Every structure is written in structure tokens, then in C-alpha cells.
Amino acid sequence: MKEYLIAVDMEGVHGVKGEPYEVSVAAIALGTPSYQQAVASATQEVNVAVEALFASGADRVVIWDNHAARDNLDFSKIDPRAEKLVVDRTKGRLEFLKDFHFEGIVFIGYHSRAGSINGTMAHTYNGFDIQYMKVNGKQLGEFDFDSHIAGEYGVPPIFAASDDVCVRQVLECNPDVVTVVTKYAKGRRKADFRDETEVLSEIAEGVRQAAAKKISPVKFTYPCAFEIRYSSMDVAEWRMAEFSKKLTVSYGEDAHTLCVTLQNVDELRMFL
Ligand SMILES: [Zn+2]
DSSP: OOEEEEEEOSTTSTTOOOOTTOOOSSSSOTTSHHHHHHHHHHHHHHHHHHHHHHHTTOSEEEEEEOSTTSOOSOTTSSOTTSEEOOOOTTSOTTGGGGGOOEEEEEEESOOOOTTOTTOTTOOSSOTTTEEEEEETTEEOOHHHHHHHHHHTTTOOEEEEEEEHHHHHHHHHHOTTSEEEEEEEEEETTEEEEOOHHHHHHHHHHHHHHHHHSOOOOOOOOSSEEEEEEESOHHHHHHHHHHHTTTSOEEEOSSTTEEEEEEOSHHHHHTTO
16 A cells, blocks of 8 residues: 655745735735635646656555645645545644655645745745744754654655755755756745746656655654744743743743754654
8 A cells, every 4th residue: 555645835836926025924825816826836736746646556645735724725626536634733743644654745835944045935834933943053944844754754755846945955855855846936925937837747757756766764863952043032932931841941042042952753843
């Protein structure tokens, strides 16, 4: 039984760069033209990935929509062979992996980390609050964290499609991952789009290659040094009070920055 997970965010899909100078909790706010386009583009990318996985011998393909409220895709337009994952939000990020035996994860629509120069809609989880998250002194983003958590279950990232800035970060995380550039990132809400037909056919081909390839999982070695910097000192102080109930947390170089030595993945999940 070959099972695959498709993890879907929205900011990295083709044909989307966000609304100019929009400030919202989600990088692409509900109800904007960019949101409609992102849903349509994500649906196309997911469908070609589903087709490629089944063509490569998959028995089961599960789709995890994790953008904002986590309910963006219209499943009436998604290949009916794929299943929609309904996540228990009281559980830690990616804890559902223990209920499956995925061969690998296909990442659609992920984006570059907070602080990335020119990364289209770059952010890390909460674009308002979080300036960076570092493990052992290195800034990491959502692709890195999700991949490293999946590694705890032996599940590798196998494919990612996003803008060129995010694709570089993916390859830094794991150079074996098969990647496709969906657009060229030019700034916060700027991108040069590629031809849609070419992007979709490259995703189809890339996912087929990824399914045929042996790719190793990635995971952090614990204990590891974790640092998080918040835009607001109020948020940092409040988070410090919350985390200190369970962890030994200290300020970093200033009152925006919290530092902790993580002992395991569950401690990491508290920050995601
Ligand atoms: Zn998102």
C-alpha cells in the first residue's frame, strides 16, 4: 500500500503575488482576487500532482490544506481519487502522520521564510508576529519545520513547487527534493509569472520523478538551540510567560527574542 501526502499552502502557487501593500493576518486574505486565484492555481497544481502520484503507483493520496483557516480548496474540483485530510486542531502540527505510512510528502504552494529578500509573501507561520525562527543559529521556514517534523515519522519531503527564492531554501534543507519554480520572486507582493501550462507540466513530471526516487527524511538532532524573534515586545513577553510554564526560556539579544534548548519535537511544536 503506497500512500502519499500532498501538503498545500497558497502563497507559492503560480499566478499569485498577493494584493499590493495588503496587510492581513493571512498572507493572502479571504475574499481578495488574489485569494480566488490562489485557490484556482492550487487546485490545478494539486490535481496534476494527484494524477502523477497515481500514475506512479500510489494506492492512496491524502491532501492536507494548511493555509490560514485550513479549508481553502474546493474538493468538488479536486481529483476524486484523492482524500481530504481533516485534522484535529487540538493535536500538534503533523501529529496525524502517526496514523499513516506515507512514502513522502509533495509540497504545493509553500513559500520562503520570514525575512527572505524578494521572497513573494515571505513569512514564517504568523507574518504579523514572527521575524525569524532559528535552529542552531540558522533561520528556517515552514518547509524546513514541516519537513523536519515529518522526519520524526520517517517521512521524507520528495517534491516542492514554489517561487525561486523558496526553491533555493528547499534545496538547502534537502538537495534531493525534486523542485519546480512556479514564478520568479521580485518582492513582498511582486513576482514574474511563468507560463501556466509549462509550470503544470513540470509539476506533473517532477512529481513522477520524485515518486521514483529514493529520498531520505530530514530531522533535527535534539537537544537543539531554538530562537524566535517577535515583532512586538508585548507579544514576546506574553509568549515568554506562556512558554515558561513548561520550558526554560530566556531572552536572547533583546526583549524581542526568546531562546530555548529544545529536547524533542513536542517542545518544537509549542512554537509553531
Ligand atoms: Zn499560507
